Amino acid sequence: MTRGDSTELAAALRQWRERLTPADVGLPAGPRRRTPGLRREEVARLAGVSVDYVVRLEQDRGPHPSSSVLGALARALRLTPAETGHLFDLAGVALPGRGRVNDVVRPSVLRLLDRMSDLPAMLVDARRSLLAWNPLADALMGDLSTIPRDRRNLLWMRFGPPMPDHPLVTDEHGDRERLDRAAVAGARAALARYPDDEVLRGTVDTLLRFSELFARLWAERPVDDRRVDRKSYDVRGIGRITLDCDQLAVPDDDQLLIVYSAAPGSPDAEKLDLLRVVGLQAV
Secondary structure: OOHHHHHHHHHHHHHHHHOOOHHHHOOOOOOOOOOOOOOHHHHHHHHOOOHHHHHHHHOOOOOOOOHHHHHHHHHHOOOOHHHHHHHHHHHOOOOOOOOOOOOOOOHHHHHHHHHOOOOOEEEEOOOOEEEEEOHHHHHHHOOHHHOOHHHOEHHHHHHOOOOOOOOOOEEOOOOOHHHHHHHHHHHHHHHHHOOOOHHHHHHHHHHHHHOHHHHHHHHOOOOOOOOOOEEEEEEOOOEEEEEEEEEEEEHHHOEEEEEEEOOOOOHHHHHHHHHHHHHHHHO
């Protein structure tokens, strides 16, 4: 990246940050602000990078950002596809193309996610990395922003080291086996679609070394990745809650919007109501 490009990148990042309000990204407004836009620490949290990293990029003294970091910044700043392309051009990085997973999120999908304020919802890519989520997803699964960005992945959360603050999802009977097999089958299918995606391959290779369960299931070559329509979480302060799980495809981007709900009047609907109060206060 030339010096001129980095200067333009710094200016663009500042401009994009300053045009947003906390409400645009689902954050509380808080006290009156002296300057317009999001704070750098808010952008850093949304993108999963350090505040110092954002400061250095905006001051034209930062390191060369990777494709995954640029994608995270594009999502945090709610960039349009054209703006995302411009961001990558300024950084001198090629947009993810054929053979690589697309982790750039459409603004329209983010708006849809923001409107789902009454239901836990999250967006994942073909790697099953978490791209975006709403506050109720945090209440259900634990504050997802506290997970390091390179581990903010459903495969890693399932087969990696235990995360006490983030409950493991099971089926409605409390059994994890069906979900384990479906997750591995999905990972195999994704790697077949994106054989050149270094992040996906790195995740699979790491889990093959780390997790005996993942390695065993991978060796069995499962192909049946039919989703489990009802999933259970053990939520602190609420207990076990079993919810319907619907996966809405964003086909051109090979992404999934995962939404949890409960039948009106059911015991789990009452727990979901409680989650909206107790869970959101705890996040």
